[in-house]
């Protein structure tokens with residue numbers, strides 16, 4: 104399969120970028136990543152319902168559409184085969200994608216799973232030729248905004264009432280374009 108399949112160890116020493124040891128003291132576990140399938144629908148919806156209040160949680164139909172939409176990408180994380188996290192991305196235009204959602208099981212948050220899911224979505228986005236990824240995040244979710252900023256996303260505009268009356272969202276975006284600037288030692292070569 105594509106780059107969506109990989110392993111992230113979170114036992115004692117953690118590998119966040121698949122090979123690089125970066126952290127000590129996490130709960131034991133081995134996180135694997137794969138594409139989402141229709142069989143994940145209930146687990147995805149159940150996790151989303153536990154994380155978000157009813158006004159913000161997605162409907163099962165929204166997840167169903169994401170899972171069957173051929174231009175969308177869905178990635179599931181499992182801990183020893185048990186569903187623990189999910190992320191999905193849709194096509195916005197020929198060169199733009201949109202991260203629709205990312206949910207990590209609460210007791211496994213802050214162990215690098217969210218970052219790994221976003222990196223996989225970005226890898227898939229580049230393969231599809233997207234130059235920019237967009238997302239929306241509630242203005243008052245400061246921790247989540249920090250998460251995206253840490254991954255290189257920038258706030259672009261405030262979307263008033265995006266999550267209902269009085270609940271605004273930040274639109275954030277990240278350029279996926281690879282800089283073509285040559286290191287000084289190679290400049291001038293042709």
Ligand SMILES: CC(C)(COP(=O)(O)OP(=O)(O)OC[C@H]1O[C@@H](n2cnc3c(N)ncnc32)[C@H](O)[C@@H]1OP(=O)(O)O)[C@@H](O)C(=O)NCCC(=O)NCCS
Nearest residue numbers: 205206207212213214215216217218240246247249250253
């Ligand atoms: C947001 C979310 C996906 C992040 O996933 P995660 O696995 O917990 O994040 P990671 O461990 O990969 O975090 C990577 C980095 O982002 C930053 N970060 C993550 N969560 C953060 C928080 N709550 N506050 C501040 N910084 C945060 C940290 O710098 C972190 O690195 P560190 O732990 O080494 O300091 C997860 O917390 C989640 O599912 N939240 C609930 C659902 C949600 O709000 N989804 C987003 C909808 S827009």
